[in-house]
Structures are given as structure tokens and as C-alpha cells.
Amino acid sequence: NAGVTQTPKFRVLKTGQSMTLLCAQDMNHEYMYWYRQDPGMGLRLIHYSVGEGTTAKGEVPDGYNVSRLKKQNFLLGLESAAPSQTSVYFCASSYLGHSGANVLTFGAGSRLTVL
Amino acid sequence: AQTVTQSQPEMSVQEAETVTLSCTYDTSESDYYLFWYKQPPSRQMILVIRQEAYKQQNATENRFSVNFQKAAKSFSLKISDSQLGDAAMYFCAYWGNEDNNDMRFGAGTRLTVKP
Numbered sequence: 001n002a003g004v005t006q007t008p009k010f011r012v013l014k015t016g017q018s019m020t021l022l023c024a025q026d027m028n029h030e031y032m033y034w035y036r037q038d039p040g041m042g043l044r045l046i047h048y049s050v051g052e053g054t055t056a057k058g059e060v061p062d063g064y065n066v067s068r069l070k071k072q073n074f075l076l077g078l079e080s081a082a083p084s085q086t087s088v089y090f091c092a093s094s095y096l097g098h099s100g101a102n103v104l105t106f107g108a109g110s111r112l113t114v115l
Numbered sequence: 116a117q118t119v120t121q122s123q124p125e126m127s128v129q130e131a132e133t134v135t136l137s138c139t140y141d142t143s144e145s146d147y148y149l150f151w152y153k154q155p156p157s158r159q160m161i162l163v164i165r166q167e168a169y170k171q172q173n174a175t176e177n178r179f180s181v182n183f184q185k186a187a188k189s190f191s192l193k194i195s196d197s198q199l200g201d202a203a204m205y206f207c208a209y210w211g212n213e214d215n216n217d218m219r220f221g222a223g224t225r226l227t228v229k230p
Binding site: 033041042103108109 | 124150157159160162206217218222
């Protein structure tokens with residue numbers, strides 16, 4: 001039972017390069033999320049998706065794009081990486097979003113460094 | 116927007132002792148959910164305990180319990196009989212119906228357990 005899997009786990013980029021983080025979940029969850037974690041700031045929501053083919057902006061969406069072409073996958077893209085995007089990125093999924101009966105299941109995180 | 120404040124960046128406890136981590140939040144909603152997540156050095160986010168705001172009874176999970184004070188907007192986590200494996204970052208989180216699927220996290224408290 002893999003849960004939520006993120007790839008890659010580590011990546012170093014140069015300013016201006018592009019990359020994509022992949023999140024895959026095998027729990028048939030409807031909702032998926034991308035967060036970033038920075039020291040002293042907890043986790044902040046970048047983008048989220050409430051179902052296949054739909055995405056929405058979170059608290060800090062600038063500089064990122066996402067796609068949810070398949071229910072089990074949620075991709076986070078950086079078109080032109082900046083040093084301010086150096087962070088640890090977490091993907092999470094949940095069933096039925098706001099329902100109190102569910103909780104977020106997180107991936108193990110992806111550490112991205114932009115030089 | 117709702118905010119979550121953890122006023123203790125670091126805490127330490129002696130093994131087998133009890134420690135309480137503080138969390139306050141700001142909201143105008145009456146229906147919401149509160150969570151404590153644990154993040155060990157492995158970076159994996161693990162749900163520790165969850166509290167529904169409409170429930171007056173404080174949630175408990177084995178050695179973990181909360182003191183939920185709705186009027187004071189306070190949600191503290193008590194860890195009893197602390198173990199070395201409890202050493203981690205602990206994040207308080209808020210999820211309400213007006214946040215459009217945005218779970219708000221505090222900045223975290225780093226707990227050290229001394230043998």
C-alpha cells in the first residue's frame with residue numbers, strides 16, 4: 001500500500017530552469033494538494049485539485065502550474081525556477097475535501113534547491 | 116483568512132515526563148476542524164490527533180490528548196509519558212468551511228526528548 005508517492009525526492013536546479021514534480025496516489029482520493037514548507041512558516045498551499053481535470057489556486061500559487069489529467073496523479077510545474085522557490089514540497093490527498101471524516105495523507109516530500 | 120499561531124518554536128521534555136504544546140487560532144467560523152501533525156526527521160507528516168469544533172469532549176489518542184478551548188480559540192497538545200520517538204516537529208493545523216480546501220498550518224514546535 002504505497003499511499004502518496006512523490007518523485008523526485010531531491011533536485012537541484014539553476015535559476016531559469018524548469019522542472020516537474022510528480023505526485024501519485026493509489027487510494028482513489030478525489031482531492032489532491034501541493035504544499036511548500038519553509039523554515040518558520042509551516043506548510044502553505046500552492047495549488048489543489050478537487051477532481052480529475054480541475055485545479056485551483058491556493059495561498060501561494062505564483063510561479064507554479066499544476067495539472068490533474070488522471071485522478072491518481074497531480075503534477076506541479078516550475079516554468080522558470082527562482083531561488084525563492086527553494087523549499088520542501090509536499091503532496092497530499094484526501095477523500096471528499098472538507099468532510100470531517102477524512103484527513104490529509106502526505107507524501108514524503110521533495111527537497112528542491114534553486115541556485 | 117484564518118491564522119494559526121504556535122508560540123513555542125522549541126520545547127524539551129525529559130523522557131517519561133509530560134509536555135504541553137500550545138496552539139491558538141483566529142477564526143470567525145463556528146464549524147471547523149483542528150489537527151496536530153507530527154513531522155519526524157524523515158520529513159513524513161503524520162496525523163497525531165483530530166478535533167471537531169462541534170464536539171465539546173477533548174480528543175485523546177493513547178498518550179496524546181488535547182485541551183480544546185473553543186471560546187479562547189486554543190488547542191493545546193499534551194503528550195504523556197514522553198518517549199524518545201516523540202522527538203519531532205509538531206504542527207497545529209486548522210481546516211474550516213470557508214477556506215476553500217486550504218488547511219492552515221502553524222509554524223511548528225520542535226520537541227526534543229531528553230533521555
